[in-house]
Amino acid sequence: MKITIIGAGPGGYEAAIMAAKLGAEVTVVEKKEVGGTCLNIGCIPTKSLLASADVLTTSLEAEKFGVCNDHTTVELKQIIERKDKLVTGLVKGIEFLFESNGVNLVRGIGKLIDSKTVEVQLNDGGVEILVSDKILLATGSVPICPEMFHYDGEKVITSTEALALKTPPKSMIVVGGGVIGCELGQFFNHLGTKITIVEMADQILSFEDESVAKQLLRQFKREKIKVLTANGVTDVKVEDTGVVVTLTNGAILEAEMMLLSIGRSSYSKGLNLEASGIKVDSKGQIEVDERLETSVKGIYAVGDLINTPYLAHVASKEGIIAAENMLGKNKTAVHKAIPRCVYTDPQIAAVGLTEKEAQQKGINYKTGSFDFRALGKAQIIGKIQGQVKIIVDEQDVIIGASIIGPEATDLLAELTMAVHLGLTAEVLGDVIHPHPTLSEAIMEALHDVHGMSINKASLRF
Numbered sequence: 001m002k003i004t005i006i007g008a009g010p011g012g013y014e015a016a017i018m019a020a021k022l023g024a025e026v027t028v029v030e031k032k033e034v035g036g037t038c039l040n041i042g043c044i045p046t047k048s049l050l051a052s053a054d055v056l057t058t059s060l061e062a063e064k065f066g067v068c069n070d071h072t073t074v075e076l077k078q079i080i081e082r083k084d085k086l087v088t089g090l091v092k093g094i095e096f097l098f099e100s101n102g103v104n105l106v107r108g109i110g111k112l113i114d115s116k117t118v119e120v121q122l123n124d125g126g127v128e129i130l131v132s133d134k135i136l137l138a139t140g141s142v143p144i145c146p147e148m149f150h151y152d153g154e155k156v157i158t159s160t161e162a163l164a165l166k167t168p169p170k171s172m173i174v175v176g177g178g179v180i181g182c183e184l185g186q187f188f189n190h191l192g193t194k195i196t197i198v199e200m201a202d203q204i205l206s207f208e209d210e211s212v213a214k215q216l217l218r219q220f221k222r223e224k225i226k227v228l229t230a231n232g233v234t235d236v237k238v239e240d241t242g243v244v245v246t247l248t249n250g251a252i253l254e255a256e257m258m259l260l261s262i263g264r265s266s267y268s269k270g271l272n273l274e275a276s277g278i279k280v281d282s283k284g285q286i287e288v289d290e291r292l293e294t295s296v297k298g299i300y301a302v303g304d305l306i307n308t309p310y311l312a313h314v315a316s317k318e319g320i321i322a323a324e325n326m327l328g329k330n331k332t333a334v335h336k337a338i339p340r341c342v343y344t345d346p347q348i349a350a351v352g353l354t355e356k357e358a359q360q361k362g363i364n365y366k367t368g369s370f371d372f373r374a375l376g377k378a379q380i381i382g383k384i385q386g387q388v389k390i391i392v393d394e395q396d397v398i399i400g401a402s403i404i405g406p407e408a409t410d411l412l413a414e415l416t417m418a419v420h421l422g423l424t425a426e427v428l429g430d431v432i433h434p435h436p437t438l439s440e441a442i443m444e445a446l447h448d449v450h451g452m453s454i455n456k457a458s459l460r461f
């Protein structure tokens with residue numbers, strides 16, 4: 001079986017390796033570096049920057065831990081160099097995995113000719129025609145940059161340019177208080193940039209639990225990050241000194257730079273979808289069935305290119321499922337328990353329904369919660385802010401969970417498994433959790449669903 005994959009982001013590269021492991025002859029077409037948005041300009045570089053910010057925060061608090069550190073300075077140039085080195089190493093890692101699994105990498109721009117043929121404009125000149133039995137499209141997404149924002153990559157930037165700045169700007173307007181806006185806004189704030197976040201919705205992180213978003217907002221206020229919710233941008237002027245932005249409420253903001261983080265859109269430019277008869281929805285996302293096959297038999301699509309959450313772990317899971325299906329299995333892409341992570345300080349992580357969604361669905365739900373403040377481990381590491389919140393249905397089945405606090409993104413795995421497997425709060429709460437760890441907050445929140453948390457402060461006395 002011959003398979004051609006266009007795009008080597010998490011969707012494409014994981015599909016390629018899985019297909020090769022299952023015995024296929026695989027060729028991947030990639031126009032840039034392997035690893036896609038996630039590795040080169042997304043998940044990994046942002047988290048590398050945020051790891052540096054974490055070290056800065058810890059270093060500034062060193063004295064509280066009995067450690068003297070008088071000379072904390074921060075150099076964005078070095079932070080970026082560390083990030084670049086890390087990315088280069090991981091890119092090489094994927095190239096090595098391709099090699100060791102016998103995956104053929106063709107560097108160029110791929111285009112569909114028919115359901116079996118891909119034409120590649122090679123990066124170093126010339127054209128290569130690839131004929132295969134099955135094709136996987138995994139070309140990802142690009143930032144949304146409406147013309148009115150006058151994106152120029154210098155004063156008006158997206159996350160891509162933000163990840164390569166060598167000096168922090170004095171001030172920055174962040175348009176869009178979603179995950180990317182909050183993460184990068186807080187990062188530059190830690191470096192001394194005066195940040196104003198402008199968000200159309202009533203709350204930042206509009207898809208997350210209201211109480212969680214409010215806690216992050218309080219932290220932003222403490223850090224002097226200005227947040228203007230329920231506000232859109234009506235006009236943008238790029239001037240010599242920076243940008244001047246007019247908001248829907250009439251306010252005028254000025255800053256050295258503007259970061260545009262209002263979302264991403266599927267990228268299928270030049271793929272020649274029309275000629276191949278592949279159906280696309282109104283947002284430009286390729287339509288697929290539950291096996292991830294497009295309207296054209298034998299052509300599959302995954303990741304940011306289709307109508308599922310734009311997340312790396314979603315793309316890679318879909319890539320694996322598509323590979324399995326291309327090779328004769330009959331797997332269904334289930335999106336019931338998708339972890340959602342925000343790597344701000346404090347971190348936020350959630351899975352399943354929020355309380356508001358449970359209400360909207362008319363579910364007779366109960367919640368349990370536990371504050372990190374009451375936990376020995378949180379006190380030990382000096383990170384007491386935040387909470388675990390668990391939502392169960394009438395049968396005690398865990399249908400949602402939100403964590404705000406230390407290591408929230410790593411802690412979420414247990415609750416993702418619970419939602420995925422349909423576990424009850426009682427069953428998961430019976431599991432012995434190690435002490436002293438942050439995971440005890442989950443156990444206590446599970447017990448609190450039944451009013452039985454031992455360590456939750458009670459107001460009864």
Ligand SMILES: Cc1cc2nc3c(=O)[nH]c(=O)nc-3n(C[C@H](O)[C@H](O)[C@H](O)COP(=O)(O)OP(=O)(O)OC[C@H]3O[C@@H](n4cnc5c(N)ncnc54)[C@H](O)[C@@H]3O)c2cc1C
Pocket residue numbers: 006007008009010011012029030031032033034035036037038039041042043044046108109110111138139140141159160180267269270271302303304305309310311312313314315
């Ligand atoms: C700043 C930022 C931070 C993020 N942080 C996180 C995070 O913490 N966690 C998380 O889960 N997600 C995060 N994401 C989202 C995540 O990066 C994407 O969901 C993920 O990369 C999508 O994977 P993909 O394989 O669908 O596409 P992509 O990773 O976008 O890869 C697509 C690849 O296709 C190539 N390509 C496109 N067209 C062609 C063509 N015609 N021919 C050849 N090659 C082509 C591109 O060059 C690219 O390499 C972040 C995104 C951004 C921008």
